[in-house]
Amino acid sequence: MQITLKDIARMAGVAESTVSRALNDKPGVGKETRLKILKIAKENNYRPNQLARGLAAKKTNMIAVILAEMDSPGNIEIVKSIEKAAEKRGYQIILCNTNNQEDKEESYLSLLESNQVDGAIFIGGKLVGSHLLKASFSQDNRIVLVNRLAEENFFTSVLTDYSQGLYKAVEHLLKENFKKIALVCGNRDNLVEEEKISGYKNALRDSGLEVNEELIFSTANNRQAGYNVFLEIIEGDVIPDSFISTRELTTIGLVEAIKMGGYFIPDDFAVVGYGDNILTSVIDPPLTVLGEPVEKLGKSSLEFLLELINEKMDSQQIKVLTPELIIRESSISKYN
Template sequence: MPLTLKDIAKIAGVAESTVSRAINNKPGVGEETRKKILKIVEEYNFQPNKLAQGLAKKQTHILALLLPDLSNPNYPTIIKSIEEVANENGYQVVLCNTDNNPEKEKGYLELVERNQVDGAIVVGGELADRHILNLALNKNASLVLVNRLCEELTIPTVLVDSARGAYLATEHLIDQGISEIALIMGLDREFLESEKLEGYKQALTDNGIELNEKLIVQTEGSREAGYRAFLELMKKGVTPGGFFATSDLLAAGLVEAIKMGGYLIPEDFSVVGYGDSLVSSIITPPLTVVAEPLTRLGKLAARNLINLLNGKQPAEIIKVLNPSIKVRNSSTPHIKDK
């Protein structure tokens, strides 16, 4: 078993408080006693319990990162950038997978309320619910939202303009002469998906194209769902000239279904995906995608939370980042709709 503060005090023949002061370089300890204690610490490779120390000070130097779905290919980049900034500032990050379950999310948020973590970054999901609202109303709680929005309160938030990203994707297909554009998306109860739906609709409106609800397929957002979405449209007799898939997983399934159906990309269908991840990078032909500044997104979120913990408000309470479109071989100019 690892040595405790009590064990060191017993070996050194001093009080536990004296050991604590010596280890933390506090005054009130004689030089000889300090050297004796530090020698024992070195000899036994004593590691102080950081969590216990933090709880005593109501500060743990631990941040909670709440994610709604660990299968999202974009999250590793966000996680890495948050951890990088946190570690540079002496914080550790604990990953909390909520599985899009409100009760699990509530349980993780209670870690902040109980001072078991110093603050939390909440990524994605639906609009902020009452659990987040209640936590935000606690002036001692430090909370930052990423790609999620709270309509009732002003909570420090960093997000990518998903509506703009969907607009760019749809407009790109329109610019190729395609007016029949299928939208393969997740459920619109999720904030980001609802924003992408609005961006898609706005691009059609701005280009004088009437919305066709039959071209919109809502799914649970998986690769399998992308595959099934293509089959569903074909069974309905709906044959668009192009597809916009709102995630890389949906795009991967969609492309697979198109190929299995004996069609060619982009000769028969142009395809645009959302998310410049490892998944989208291995799709053949190379996929045209909407790319998000994920590294910047994560770093801004971490810095905002650490600033809050240091008593500083972010320069911008709601920071919106712009996506861009990367044109590759899955989309080429069309003369007319298929």
């Protein structure tokens, strides 16, 4: 059982306040008494309750990292980057998953409001709701958004330029002489996915091509959805020569369906995926992807938050990062 401040006081025959002063190297404790207390603490492997100390000092050296969904490898990599940067600065993280549920997000926000954490980083999710907007008007707004959008953004944010990323992917496929490019994306009500759709459309229009809405397919974010959408496409009136898939799990199902149908990548269909991680790395042939700058997203968001915590930020900051197009075999035309 973990020894407490009260236990040390009893063993040393002194008041708890005396133990506290001795352990925190504060005046008002005699030399012999201080040494006696420190010896007892060391022999019993005493560890201070960081949360209790933090609540008293209004600082915990803990940060809440609040994820909208945990089935995104990209989001998990961002969390790892935040954790790595936080440890170097003497902070720990508490990982919270809302599963896109507003009531859970509001509950986790209370950790910040009750000073159980020093700040919060929200990663992904729907349009910022009223509870978060309300928090933004607080003078003690210690919140950073990562890849989270708001109609009126009062938050310091680190964002990925999804539109520019998809623009790059379309440009690449067009250069490889693929003309009928299908987009397999998420729900159009999702602002992140809408940004990707916008980039796809802009690239086609800027290249003098019409946007064919029959080549845009919204699916759920899972492997089976990616598999099923290819079966749907192959039976349709417009058959594409290439695909851009905006999420990792969907991409895996899509590639599986292409292969199971007896088709070859990229001979029959070129494929560009999203996210350069363990899931996309196992696809054969090697997959061309839009690699999200996860390391920079995590590090930048942590640096911004520490500035807010330490009151070193004069005004709201927004940093926008662009995905990198990593070209591999899955999108190289044999006719070039």
